[in-house]
Amino acid sequence: MRARVFVTLKKSVFDPQGQTIADALHSMGYGTVEDVRQGKFFELELAAADAAQAKALAAEVADKLLANPVIESFRVEVD
């Protein structure tokens, strides 16, 4: 099964890269792009019996390694 993990900085954490991208977009004339938050995206191929097991496994590895819970949060989607 395939799981997708989205890792983003928590809302309370300043994202200097996202801010720089937003500034660039503004200078390109995209004033309506109000904010940008940069994150990471992972695709995991999993040997799992069902979607629930795949989701639990993906969440476990996201919590242990893919995301740093001090600064980041994550979301898991399973096909």
Next chain:
Amino acid sequence: MKFAVIVFPGSNCDQDAHHAATAVLGQQAELIWHKDSDLKGADAVILPGGFAHGDYLRTGAMARFSPVMREVKAFADRGGPVIGICNGFQVLLESGLLPGAMLRNKELKYRCEFVNVRVEQTDTPFTGGASAGQVLRIPIGHGEGNYYAPPEALERLEANRQVIFRYCAPDGTISDASNPNGSLHAIAGICNERRNVVGMMPHPERACEPALGGTDGLVILESIVKAFAPA
């Protein structure tokens, strides 16, 4: 005394740290590969600078799972002195041996230059030879040294006097202008609650001989040697 200098794939200040411990301080030091699980009887552990495991994913994220880190954690749990310098500091944060995390530098620039840091606390094995308020001129070289901790963790750090070094001006005053990376509270180095584990972004081993442009980093390494000197 004997230092263990941990070598991860991608460490690049391990030889500098080894040189400082042996040639400069006249002590014993052993390079320990990250897959080893024996600290070879060392009295103190140095996690050196560099780019452990390529810094892929996040700085220090994968190094945390290197076999040697189990030994480093056990050593720290027994009260053994551990210092993480730059990438070594990032590894200590990811390992949970120190609280907080590193973000990209505020201006997104890799900063490689001499900075000034103020010694805030002297009751750690690595600052015992310094005086409170002493300003040290030591180089940094990092892209992710922007220290972050959630508000309650930051409060706890300050209340427990765990902030050991702050970026400052040459006269010791603290302002945004002297903060090279946007670190909260101008934090350049912290310790754990037990005070035996210290992490710092500046490189004391790069400022321990006149030929390197300064010797202000010596006091940090000398402090630990003094702590182990026969009375």
